[in-house]
Amino acid sequence: MINLKTFPYMPNTFEHLQAAHCENGVTTNLLRNVGVSKMTEPLAFGIGSGLFFIYIPLMKINGGPAIAYRTMPGLIFKRTAQSLGIDVVRKTFRSTIKAQEFLDACIKAGQPVGCQVGVYFLSYFPKEYRFHFNAHNLIVYGKEGDNYLVSDPVMETTNILSTYELERVRFAKGALAPKGQIYFPKPNHEPVSDDKIRKAIVTGVKRNIRDMLHIPGPIAGVSGIKYTGNKIKNWRDKLGIEKAGLYLAQLVRMQEEIGTGGGGFRFIYGAFLQQAHAFHNDDQLLEISKSFTQSGDLWRSAAIQAAGIYKGRITSQADFNVMGDYLLEISELEKKAFKELTKIKWQK
Incomplete structure (x- = not known):
């Protein structure tokens, strides 16, 4: 107690x-x-x-x-x-x-x-x-x-x-x-110095690299994004237009209505790398941050495409393929960005 x-x-x-x-x-x-x-x-x-x-x-x-x-x-x-x-x-x-x-x-x-x-x-x-x-x-x-x-x-x-x-x-x-x-x-802790924040940034980035690049199986991290993109291309024939639209609505709801979802989280991570630059003076952090901003833009474009399918404005197989391709592009972009983060020479 x-x-x-x-x-x-x-x-x-x-x-x-x-x-x-x-x-x-x-x-x-x-x-x-x-x-x-x-x-x-x-x-x-x-x-x-x-x-x-x-x-x-x-x-x-x-x-x-x-x-x-x-x-x-x-x-x-x-x-x-x-x-x-x-x-x-x-x-x-x-x-x-x-x-x-x-x-x-x-x-x-x-x-x-x-x-x-x-x-x-x-x-x-x-x-x-x-x-x-x-x-x-x-x-x-x-x-x-x-x-x-x-x-x-x-x-x-x-x-x-x-x-x-x-x-x-x-x-x-x-x-x-x-x-x-x-x-x-707990309030009775030692003061948090810049050095502690500097080390905590490294810990956070390395753990995120692990979570996005190295979790076994196809459903998590950048592999999960690719897996989902390929699945979406089959939803029209496998589920029917109505149920496939509901599944895409779920993707958008989780992306855009629960907190900041897919796109917004990528923008925040890009901002994190920019702020990390103040503690680790490596300009690569600023360049990699741009990749996450680009990823956020793609997630938002994917949400618009998914909403169009759900609302019945675009329902052809080609439209589902476009939706799936968004996620395949995002997967490759985020994979490359996290691999670039593995090359950062962090300050001690």
Whole structure:
């Protein structure tokens, strides 16, 4: 059991910062709150080795195959904090009562916390963005009466959730059920120096190289992008136009509506390499960053093509081939970029 009484009391001076993606934003905000002033969203994403791709046809989410453009939920925060030498607290709960008690104790101690939640019942989300997805992240930083003060990084301003509303999203059912998950960095850590950030960047890049180039099998990393591209070319005949369109809609939903998806994550990774240049003075980082920006543009073009098929505007086999070819081109581009990263001579 974690004893919050051993934590130094921190007056609640939490500052809401908007971000492109929820876990990146939560990671950045929580680390800045404990004194890591140089943390940015791109640095959090890159140090946390957030870039990824996986296609799992046997796992279904909202009726379509499971597709992810980033690493598993929770890993960005965990990896970033630990690479900087910061211990983290992470808990899940079976009891909603104990989950609320622990949350209230954190708030009373002045400790903002990250929470994994489902988006379907998030009352401040626009209705068109509410569907059954349980890996969203937000920060709870205070409480007023029966209402919790919420900093959701993808929103422009802070929000409020009642006790009932927060419990409902913290204990959403289904795939990736959050189980009241709560997490935060321990505040009593050594100062994070530029040298620590420099070394953490290297760790993050090398781990991302492994994840994108060297995972065995055809469904993950750059191999997974290529595999999916080839599969898409067969979907029209194998699944029929209607079901194939639904599968492509799933690809777009996971790409463009869940955080920043395929394209946006590539733009963030390009920004990470640009910011890494300030810690590792190798101009190749700036050149490689351009490849990820190009990849992001291609992912966005692929999303437009997929949307056209789903909406029935373009449904020929040639249209499916164009869609598949986008992913084949992306696979080769990202493969080349990560191989170039293996050649970087990192500063000690």
